[in-house]
Amino acid sequence: MFSVFSCVSACSADETLAAYGAGDILWRLTEVDGTPASATLTMEFGEDGAVSGAAPCNRFAAQNTAPYPWFALSPILATKRACPALSQEQDFLTLLQSITQSEVLDNVLILRNDAGQEMVFNAVD
Numbered sequence: 001m002f003s004v005f006s007c008v009s010a011c012s013a014d015e016t017l018a019a020y021g022a023g024d025i026l027w028r029l030t031e032v033d034g035t036p037a038s039a040t041l042t043m044e045f046g047e048d049g050a051v052s053g054a055a056p057c058n059r060f061a062a063q064n065t066a067p068y069p070w071f072a073l074s075p076i077l078a079t080k081r082a083c084p085a086l087s088q089e090q091d092f093l094t095l096l097q098s099i100t101q102s103e104v105l106d107n108v109l110i111l112r113n114d115a116g117q118e119m120v121f122n123a124v125d
Contacts (some may be wrong), residue, residue: 015067018045021104027053027121032095039088043116043121055092056085071102071111097117 018024022045029041037111049064051073058079066072069098083089098113107123 015050016045016047016049017064017068017071017102017104018047018049020068021106022102022109023047026124027109028124029092029119030122031120032092039085039092041089041092042124055089057081057083057089060093069102073097073099115117 003075016023025044026046027043029037029039029043031037034051038058040052043051045051045064050061051064052059052061055061055078060076060078062076063074064071065074073096076097077096078093095113095117096111096119098115098117099111099119100114101112103110103112109123111119111121
């Protein structure tokens, strides 16, 4: 028989990417679609789906609204500083916004979209 207690404990489980191994880690982009990353990009995953990071020019933040392993970001908010790598940054943020799936394998984070594009991040020591 199904009890209210079992639903409360099962339904309140943390299903965020942070809870599945990505939390409390600084992640650095190492490659996009098999090509080494040409700019320094980092991300962190916090409680309740919070996502924040630094692109070559600006800091950014969003909310991951999907349970692991799915990935769906709210609109990305970013600061507005200009720099020579601004076009790379825009490409990164556009790709990040299209990501639909995540996978955490120890010190590697892989983000993919439905078009088959892939971003690989490594944990920063």
